[in-house]
Amino acid sequence: MKIIETERLYLRELTFDDIQDLSKVLTDPESMQYYPEPFSLEKVEKWIKWNMDNYKKYNHGLWAVILKDGEKFLGDCGITMQMIEDEKVPEIGFHIIKDYWNKGYATEAAMACKHYAFEVLNYPKIFSYTTIRNLPSQKVAEKMGMQTYKIFEKNGETQIAQVAINTQES
Template sequence: MKIMETERLYLRELNMDDTQKLSNVLSDSESMQYYPEPFTLEKVEEWIKWNINNYKKYNHGLWAVVLKDEDRFIGDCGITMQEIEKETVPEIGFHIIKDYWNKGYATEAAMACMEHAFDVLHYPKVYSYTTIQNLPSQKVAEKIGMQKYKVFEKNGEKQLVQVAMNEKV
């Protein structure tokens, strides 16, 4: 089921048939350099199940990012509920297969997700957080209008939190 569409992409719910394609990014050591470790195939399956559960629980999660022209799966992007210093907040995250890096797809998908968070889900704010070293993800957050908010520690690493406010609320 398509959730949203942009100029070049559409986002749809993940399903178990996406396991192998999603492992192209989640099991890749370079793509996952800011995570404790790349995912095993079993962990990718758990990731998809977690998102399917999020769709039911919150009406959102990470969705498959698909190039419209080629109908090609290139990663995931969406909104998940994350705990940042004992507060559970909507967070925009993404993982794009490295063959598709630096083409604006993460920014395009993240912008669509932020608009969805504000216009459809009516969240007053959305967040993004990454390890301090993850400059590419921080740049995407800046490009969609997020501002630096604070730094906190998770899993023994400093994380930069960025935030955007819903101007319509």
């Protein structure tokens, strides 16, 4: 079932059938360089289960990103609840298989998630955060119109949180 559709992509719920495809990004050392370490296959399975639980609890999570042309699995993107210091906030995250980097897919999927957060979920704000070293993800957030919200420490590393505010609120 398609949750979100864009010109080139659609996002759908992750399933356990996605383990091998999702592992192409989550177990890859280059793709996961801003995480403490690449995932094991077992951790990829737990990641999918966590997102399935998020779908039930919040009506959102990270979704599979599918390229319409050829039905290619590109990675995941979506909205999860994350702690930014002492605040639990909705956060857009994404992981795209490196063969598909620099084609605008992360920005396209993340922008669609931002609109979904505002128009469907009615969140007043949506966040993105990453390590201060992760310039590519920060650029995606900037393309979504996000501004720096705060700099903070997590897991012994400096993080940057960015935010977009829903200007359509009444």
